[in-house]
Amino acid sequence: MNVDTAIDWIDRLLVLETGKHLNDLQIFMIRQMWLGRKYIEIAADYHCTEGHVKDIAAALWQLLSQRLGERVTKTNLKSILQRHATPMTSPPTKIANYQFIGREVAIAKLDQLIQQGQRTIAILGEGGVGKTTLAQQYLKTCDCDLILELSMAKESSQITPAEIVVEEWLWQDLQIEPGREFGVSLLRLKRQLITRKIGILIDNFEPALDREGRIISAQRGYVELLRVLTDRQLLGVTLITSRDRLCEIDLNLTHYRLSGLDLTTWQTYFNYRQIEATTTAILPLHQIYGGNAKAMEIIAGNICADFDSDLATYLQTDRDHQSV
Ligand SMILES: Nc1ncnc2c1ncn2[C@@H]1O[C@H](COP(=O)(O)OP(=O)(O)OP(=O)(O)O)[C@@H](O)[C@H]1O
Ligand SMILES: [Mg+2]
Incomplete structure (x- = not known):
């Protein structure tokens, strides 16, 4: 596998996972790492700080580690991709992995x-x-x-x-x-x-x-x-x-x-569970439960089971109960 195939593979994985393509720095970083260059050298060539390159890299390693089921780092990126991503294989298709998000x-x-x-x-x-x-x-x-x-x-x-x-x-x-x-x-x-x-x-x-x-x-x-x-x-x-x-x-x-999950993660979770949810609509629930993961899971489960996955009806019923 060459670096272009690797970039293409990671890019497709990223689109599946986040809806976004690799940005210029991420592409530059992967190319340089493929050549065995250090964060500090990459940062100097890209005219940014080493810390910034490390942050961008850490987020990417995290995503790849989760999807490939093994820890990806700068040092093993090449060998891991060579094992997982042949030119003929597409990235793993998106599965509804909502068991672990937002951490x-x-x-x-x-x-x-x-x-x-x-x-x-x-x-x-x-x-x-x-x-x-x-x-x-x-x-x-x-x-x-x-x-x-x-x-x-x-x-x-x-x-x-x-x-x-x-x-x-x-x-x-x-x-x-x-x-x-x-x-x-x-x-x-x-x-x-x-x-x-x-x-x-x-x-x-x-x-x-x-x-x-x-x-x-x-x-x-x-x-x-x-x-x-x-x-x-x-x-x-x-x-x-x-x-x-x-x-x-x-x-x-x-x-x-450890704090609760943030509002965007709650929204992502609800969406994964086929509940249409805007951040504005779920904000009060998120605030009441402080982003608690168990509460998120229980509420989403209720909405699916008893409210036909309709958040608005759930919220209305909740308000009705409170006003009684
Ligand atoms: N990051 C996450 N993404 C999606 N679901 C999560 C996440 N974290 C926890 N959950 C779900 O929330 C529930 C509670 O999580 P967990 O058991 O890890 O909490 P806990 O803090 O260990 O609770 P306890 O103090 O009762 O042991 C679990 O059913 C789990 O599946
Ligand atoms: Mg526990």
């Missing part, structure tokens, strides 16, 4: 924190805002050898102790014999994590926290586990999702507070 800013932030050396990031936010979805989707694009997922019990009394979780990861997922002591098991786990790129998701951490955000006394094993997971030598990343803040000051972990 470009959050993804860029997670990328940035990881580049800065963070190995464990706690994604915080209210129920239904989209923490688990973001964490799962993000890890999928991280190019990991393996992803370990732990969903914490909703009841504090039902939480599986960290000792058992680590034992299970070692036996089942890593095919390594756990140690007799927790400390030894953790050492074995760490040895794996610094030699293999392993992504970890610890989902719904809040039942393990007390009011101050400290890990409850019955589950202090998680402090030891997190001490390993926050080690900067690790090749992979751990994402923890929690409705509440995790305040263990000895641990080197970072918090990222």
Whole structure:
């Protein structure tokens, strides 16, 4: 494949996804990267800042990563496209992938924190805002050898102790014999994590926290586990999702507070679900629910199921109920 075919392929993909063609800078950037040139060199030739080129590139890599199901970067762009996009194949046709939209800013932030050396990031936010979805989707694009997922019990009394979780990861997922002591098991786990790129998701951490955000006394094993997971030598990343803040000051972990989806994303989502929606019409709903992803999903589901996909009738009924 040559660079012209690659540009043509990406352009068609972009039109399918966003309705827009590649702009001059994007085309220039792809050509230069094909030749192995650096961001700073591309920026100098295009008379713009390196930061601007990086921002444009990041958005494009994000789109390509989502569509191709593997993490695309400047370094692997050529090889990935050569595998996916032969001149004879058209870009994947658009499927209604409305399960994960509108998280470009959050993804860029997670990328940035990881580049800065963070190995464990706690994604915080209210129920239904989209923490688990973001964490799962993000890890999928991280190019990991393996992803370990732990969903914490909703009841504090039902939480599986960290000792058992680590034992299970070692036996089942890593095919390594756990140690007799927790400390030894953790050492074995760490040895794996610094030699293999392993992504970890610890989902719904809040039942393990007390009011101050400290890990409850019955589950202090998680402090030891997190001490390993926050080690900067690790090749992979751990994402923890929690409705509440995790305040263990000895641990080197970072918090990222996730907000609701923006108004345009709500509109895109409604449109994907065949509901005609202008931003003006959905603005009040978006405001009431603060862009909450779960609310968006439930409202759209109601409109489809009970209002024949007609937003105006739904809104009118909603107003009627409120005035009763
Ligand atoms: N970016 C997104 N695009 C489309 N749908 C989304 C997005 N994020 C979340 N959703 C949908 O919203 C719902 C709630 O998302 P999710 O379970 O990730 O929230 P959460 O913050 O983890 O909630 P909880 O605190 O209850 O665990 C899910 O059904 C999911 O499919
Ligand atoms: Mg969740």
